[in-house]
Amino acid sequence: MSSGRHAHLPGSRRQGLLITALSLAPSQLIGSAFNIWYNLSHIQPLLTPVQHQVFQEAIGVFNLTVYPAAMVFWFWLFFSLRPVASRLLADQPVPPARLMAAQRRVINLPWLSMLVAGIGWLLCIPVFLTVLERTADPLAPQVWIHLPISILISTVIALTHGSFTIDLLSQRLLYPLFFRQAHPAEIPGAYPLTLKNRITFWAVSASICPIASLLLLEFVPNANNMGSFSLLVGLLGMGFSLVSAWMLSQLVVEPVDMLQDAAKRVAQGDLTVQITQPRGDEFGTLIDAFNAMVTELRDKQHLLETFGRHVGEQAARQILQQDPGLGGTEQVLTVMFADLRNFTARCNHSTPQEIVALLNLFLADMVEIVEHQHGGMVNKFLGDGFMALFGVGEPDGDHAARAIASGQAMLGSLEQLNRILAEKNIAPLAIGIGLHTGPAVVGSIGSPQRLEYTAIGSTVNIASRVESLTKTVGYPLLFTAATRVALPADIPLQALPPQPVRGLDQPLPVFSLTQSVRLDRSAPGTAKGNRSGESGA
Structure with missing residues (x-):
């Protein structure tokens, strides 16, 4: 899912160039209206009748020559973009340079609008002053101050509001078309309006212009309508402030809200968030960085999920949380070995596809029980069995009790699986589970080119030997005295005769739960007696 607030209709996108080009007109008309009003109210009283007539003629000629030329150039800037826009709308390729x-x-349009309109406005000052100076009547000194300042105020009003409008509409209508695959913030030679630019323009248009207009009135002679004009200037100033503030909020506050909403969704675990609004200013850089961050988080999550399927979720988290490289730490764990009985003989009478399907069915249930139900870590698969670790990263945990409970749940799950297999006329499965508690070195072991996250030490070796004892002792779940010591006192268990174990000088005391089922040694792979395998420890 993407985070964006503006759906652009095909019609508005097709007419985006024309709409954006025409949007410059309202701000110019507002500036012209203010200038004409100011001239009629406060500059005209300073002119003689001859100067007034010449002034009006100069305005007419100027409006018929300079302004049309500026408009032609302005529309040419947009007309030259039409071929590229048409190809983009038709999903046709465009040469990269073009x-x-x-x-x-497109990014520079706000500045270009200020350049074109600014030249048109500022030319008024030398042209009109020159025309007035060449009349026979002497020009009042106040005109040399009021005329340039009135035009400058009108220019600032027209340019700031025009640039805001062009910037806002180009963001809405042109950016989604011209920047489908590109990032506006990375285009060389482009100069987008920055946050500092926008705030400066807003301050100038909303405060400096109306205040300067009011100050000019102090130097106007015969200003008998000072009060009404001051009131209108103040109202216009407030109107300009509100309009500028609204446009500024659309350009500045809105992307902040979008980033905030997207950040909340990421915090809630939604890593599909992507902000699709292209920006060329500082927010464009922030949006690109945010999207890159979410993409990296999504890739890391995918890596963790994929990696976890191979080494186990807990092992994957342990590996990603520690520094890469060789080494490990000594921890007290409960190690479990589980192995299917007589599986080699079964393989001789089944196809490889049948064996793999049966193993996957068995291991899927066992992994669910060990990892998701009892917090263990299936560390490695050993053909028809696996090794699991309980207590990794837990300095003082109940890993021994959880390992016992997991073993019992595995036996109960195997009963259910055997009932399913019996319905399909498939021979039942039998399992041996051995547990031992003690210190082991846990970490990344191997070579710099190939590492394996595992546990090593005598605790692991003894657990493997205990699992082998299930074949001779006849109980499917066995554990050592070290595991017994780590168990709660109320767990019912029974001591079995000590068993000789390869690698140990003395026979190893082993235990089983009183609820466990004794296997019939004469018929491996079958069981007799009542099971209550799903009862937890």
């Missing part, structure tokens, strides 16, 4: 040039122009 596409980048178009993208650069």
